[in-house]
Amino acid sequence: MAKRRRSSNERKRWLFEQGAASARQILRIDAAPGEDLYFCSICLEAYDAESIDDKSLTLEYIPPESIGGKGILLTCQDCNNDAGTRLDAFAANQHKFDKFRSGAPGPPLRFRAKGVAIAATNTIHGTALVLLESQSNPDRYRSLVDELEAAEAAGHSPFEVLDLAPILRLDSGRASASYIRAAYLVPFALYGYRFVFQETLDGVRDQIRSGGTHPATERW
Numbered sequence: 195m196a197k198r199r200r201s202s203n204e205r206k207r208w209l210f211e212q213g214a215a216s217a218r219q220i221l222r223i224d225a226a227p228g229e230d231l232y233f234c235s236i237c238l239e240a241y242d243a244e245s246i247d248d249k250s251l252t253l254e255y256i257p258p259e260s261i262g263g264k265g266i267l268l269t270c271q272d273c274n275n276d277a278g279t280r281l282d283a284f285a286a287n288q289h290k291f292d293k294f295r296s297g298a299p300g301p302p303l304r305f306r307a308k309g310v311a312i313a314a315t316n317t318i319h320g321t322a323l324v325l326l327e328s329q330s331n332p333d334r335y336r337s338l339v340d341e342l343e344a345a346e347a348a349g350h351s352p353f354e355v356l357d358l359a360p361i362l363r364l365d366s367g368r369a370s371a372s373y374i375r376a377a378y379l380v381p382f383a384l385y386g387y388r389f390v391f392q393e394t395l396d397g398v399r400d401q402i403r404s405g406g407t408h409p410a411t412e413r414w
C-alpha cells in the first residue's frame with residue numbers, strides 16, 4: 195500500500211517534535227506538555243509550537259528547493275529567507291558557471307564581450323557562440339563580428355580573441371557559505387542538538403550568518 199504523503203504542516207509538526215525531544219534531552223529541560231521548544235540551529239533562538247502556525251519556523255530545504263532539495267529540518271523565517279536571497283542564488287549561479295567552464299553540455303549562459311551580449315553553450319562538438327544582436331550598439335556588434343571573422347580566417351578560436359565576462363552575479367564567498375550552511379544543517383537533521391550546541395561551531399554559524407563575508411576563524 196502506498197504511504198500517504200505528509201502535508202507540509204504535518205511534516206513541520208513532526209520535525210518540531212523531533213527537535214524538541216532532542217533539546218529536552220541535551221539541555222535536560224523538563225517541559226510540560228505544550229511547552230516544548232525548538233531552537234533554530236543557525237541563530238539558536240528558541241521557538242514554541244505556535245511558531246509553526248504563525249510561520250516564524252519554516253521548512254528548510256537541503257539542497258535549496260530550486261535545485262530539487264527536500265525539507266529536512268526547520269529554521270526560523272529570518273535565517274531561512276536570508277539564505278535564499280543572499281547565499282543560495284550565488285550557489286546556483288556558481289554551479290551553472292562551473293558546469294559551463296568544465297565543458298559539460300547544458301543550457302546557454304550569457305556573457306558580454308566588448309559591450310555585446312553573447313550566448314554561449316557547450317555542445318558535443320565544443321562551445322558554440324551566438325551573438326545576440328544589440329540594436330542599441332550596432333557599431334560594437336559589427337566590429338565584434340569583424341574581429342571574430344578575422345580570427346577565424348587566421349585560424350584562431352573565438353576564445354583566443356574574446357574575453358568573455360559572465361552576465362551572472364558571481365560571488366564565490368557567498369556560494370561557499372551556502373555550501374557550508376548545507377553541510378552544517380545536514381548533521382543537525384541527523385544528530386539534533388548534540389551536534390548544534392557545540393561552542394566550537396560558533397565560527398561556522400558566524401560565517402553562515404555573515405553571508406560568507408566574515409573571515410573564517412581558527413576555531414574551525
Ligand SMILES: [Zn+2]
Binds near residue numbers: 235238269270274
Ligand atoms: Zn534563526
